[in-house]
Amino acid sequence: MSIDFKIINQYIAHITINRPDRLNALDLEHDRSLAAAWKRFNEDPELKVAVLAGSGERAFCTGADILDYIPHRRRIAESQVDNATISFGGMTADREILKPTIAAIHGFCVAGGLELALACDIRIAARDARFALPEVRWGILPGGGGTQRLGKIVGLGVAMRMILTGDEISADFALNCGLVTQLVERHELETTALSIAERIVKNGPLAVAAARQALLASFEFPIEQGLAKEAELQRELLLTEDAAEGVAAFAARRQPEYKGR
Incomplete structure (x- = not known):
């Protein structure tokens, strides 16, 4: 289990959250590993586009591993650090990633997993994808950019409903509100994401x-x-x-x- 980093066709970084037994949730170790992957992508001049995916059949990413990551965030909150902005997975703070990114989403894309997808430039999804920001059910808010990015993408009304209720939306609804730009069959997800990446690479x-x-x-x-x-x-x-x-x-x-x- 790891964060897998693969280079495809010389210019495309394919980054996979490989923790399927935990629905690709990020504990502290994997959070830091994902941040290191994005740093590698940023610093390699040959790499032009990145695709972010999740391993296994059930999830893109279900966000933070609550039993490991949330206590870590609580300790930071208790320290009363003036700057409370923390990047989840090295990609949810402002302008961390300097090149185009594509999220290839299947299964559950919830909580911090949806925030990772929101931080990407382009989102495509398989028809089995499900989206939610349920943090208020746990007594917290979407603290990885969810409150700041979702409304700009889907509109204030949809964002308010999703965030304040924590309700899940379907892939079809996500397409209709602009959260994703394309729906494909599960077996087409990888090739579709790479096709978009290759078209970007051809441009200046x-x-x-x-x-x-x-x-x-x-x-x-x-x-x-x-x-x-x-x-x-x-x-x-x-x-x-x-x-x-x-x-x-x-x-x-x-x-x-x-x-x-």
Whole structure:
């Protein structure tokens, strides 16, 4: 049992939470291992996209292992540290992961597991997927970004209902409210996620990074600031070799050969 890190087609990191006997819940050890995997992904210039998955047939991830992780968080709370923001799995704090991420979800995707998925850029799911943020039933709140990300993705009303009731929603409902962008059969989940990753890899890496940054900014700033950020990033891109290559390849009707500069 571990956090498995596999490189596919040179540019894609496939990260799997491999703890199926615990429905891929993260204890403290696996939480730190997942954070280390994301650090490796961030620091490897060859890796362009990551896919996050869960092993076994029953779950993507069911969040924190309550008997191990929650006491750890309680000890931190008792220390009265001024900055109480804690990243779950090395990915739920602000802007920790610097490149595109795809969550390939099946089975239970609940509590911190849903918060991991919310921290990804793209979420696709098998039809057996089930989603919930049930933390209020345990006397706590979704503290891995759930209260901050869910409403921006599905809207305030759906987020309020999910978080305040702790109720589970189906894969079909998740698709209808925009929580996931695609539903596939379970046996198609892996190939679909990798297909999306491969399409991203083919694009200009500087453009992908800038477009991702601009889109995230649109959720953080008023439109005037967001448009200014978009214009700044566009100016920077227009001066790159990749931008010139993209235009040249389009004119010559060939595939571009991007260098990331």
